[in-house]
Amino acid sequence: MxxxxxxxxxxxxxxxxxxxxxxxxxxxxxxxxxxxxxxxxxxxxxxxxxxxxxxxxxxxxxxxxxxxxxxxxxxxxxxxxxxxxxxxxxxxxxxxxxxxxxxxxxxxxxxxxxxxxxxxxxxxxxxxxxxxxxxxxxxxxxxxxxxxxLSGPRSVPLAQAVVATGFGYDADYRARQGEIVGRLLGEIGNLRRLGSAALDLCALAAGWVDLYFEGPLGEWDFAAGLLIATEAGVSTSGLDGHPAGADFVAAGHPDAAPEFFAALQRLGAGTAARTFAGQRSGAL
Missing domain, CATH: 3.30.540.10 (Fructose-1,6-Bisphosphatase, subunit A, domain 1)
Known part of the structure; x- marks a missing residue:
């Protein structure tokens, strides 16, 4: 810079x-x-x-x-x-x-x-x-x-990748997330739900997991972790033509990210997160 x-x-x-x-x-x-x-x-x-x-x-x-x-x-x-x-x-x-x-x-x-x-x-x-x-x-x-x-995660096919994610507090949305994850499990190596978005992004930067997705998030959840991941060479997306942000964050090795992002897009992960974020904002 x-x-x-x-x-x-x-x-x-x-x-x-x-x-x-x-x-x-x-x-x-x-x-x-x-x-x-x-x-x-x-x-x-x-x-x-x-x-x-x-x-x-x-x-x-x-x-x-x-x-x-x-x-x-x-x-x-x-x-x-x-x-x-x-x-x-x-x-x-x-x-x-x-x-x-x-x-x-x-x-x-x-x-x-x-x-x-x-x-x-x-x-x-x-x-x-x-x-x-x-x-x-x-x-x-x-x-x-x-x-x-840190130099980011390993480059592996989606079928071998260990994916980190998190779930929301709203029961209905969490059930929707479960449906998406259930279908994704048939396409990835395994899943980790560790309970901290900030640490998940840092684990990605350190190569302790291969891919990550979650949303919506508070800005405080991802602001520092997203910088750490991107500075480690990780590719990020918010899906649906959006950059990674409060509505949705998906991230991984540049070689593995396109296939991963495409799978999440096909499963409607970004759309579901953005819809819930809009409903939540409307209820405030």
């Missing part, structure tokens, strides 16, 4: 360093509060849970961003968006991605922090506080797990 094609690399590097530092600190807070005990409530449905640790983590991140980067906008899963001034920087924060896993004690949850300049994600970090895995990237600078550079 050069200065004429996007934000200066020095700016993206600064934002990446902040994201890594704050995600790691928030991870320490999350682990400590889990050991101390926590309260649980629900949001959009009985399966859409939130804990006081989610809220405390987001409050910590917002306070630190206000201290380190006054004037930046912040979008967080739990408390919405706060507009910035004239910095042009917007942070997208998920204080715990994989709250159900956190609740159950499954070690597959993460703090996800992305930084955007004029709507373009330029830096991000996804940190798993249990394993200590810290994935990070900046635009044009590659994707990393700690100090190790």
């Amino acid at each position: 050069n200065e004429s094609s996007g934000p200066a690399p020095i700016m993206a590097e600064e934002l990446r360093r902040i994201a890594v530092r704050l995600a790691t600190k928030a991870g320490e807070l999350v682990l400590a509060q889990r050991r101390a005990g926590f309260a649980v409530t629900t949001k959009s449905s009985a399966t859409d849970v939130v804990t006081d640790v989610d809220r405390n983590s987001e409050q910590f991140l917002r306070a630190e961003l206000a201290r380190l980067r006054p004037g930046d906008a912040v979008l967080g899963e739990e408390t919405g968006e706060v507009s910035g001034t004239d910095t042009g920087v917007r942070w997208v924060v998920d204080p715990i991605d994989g709250t159900v896993n956190f609740l159950l004690g499954l070690p597959q949850y993460a703090i996800s922090i992305a930084a955007q300049i004029e709507g373009r994600t330029v830096a991000g970090c996804v940190h798993n506080p249990v394993s200590g895995d810290t994935f990070h990237a900046q635009l044009g600078g590659g994707a990393w797990l700690g100090h190790d550079r």
Whole structure:
């Protein structure tokens, strides 16, 4: 990346360093509060849970961003968006991605922090506080797990591919997702449902899974992970002629992606996600 094609690399590097530092600190807070005990409530449905640790983590991140980067906008899963001034920087924060896993004690949850300049994600970090895995990237600078550079998934035929996905909180839509996955299972090698979109995208970047799809998602679910995956060389699509985004994200090795995207298109995965997203927005 050069200065004429996007934000200066020095700016993206600064934002990446902040994201890594704050995600790691928030991870320490999350682990400590889990050991101390926590309260649980629900949001959009009985399966859409939130804990006081989610809220405390987001409050910590917002306070630190206000201290380190006054004037930046912040979008967080739990408390919405706060507009910035004239910095042009917007942070997208998920204080715990994989709250159900956190609740159950499954070690597959993460703090996800992305930084955007004029709507373009330029830096991000996804940190798993249990394993200590810290994935990070900046635009044009590659994707990393700690100090190790990531090169994306292996290139295998669809019939051999291990596919990661996730399911929504709405029961009717989840049943529709199950129908699509049921038909897809006859065309792929196997399926993984790990419970964190951010970590799924990072697993793809690391080559721990071969392909990934899910939607709709909150921007906080995928903003950092999508940058990490693309910086590792992954191809992405939102299907139905759309780019990857909140309605739908599909991703994989450039060699395997076209066949995978075509299969998802044929099964109506993108259309189903977009239809549900529209219905959900209309109900708000």
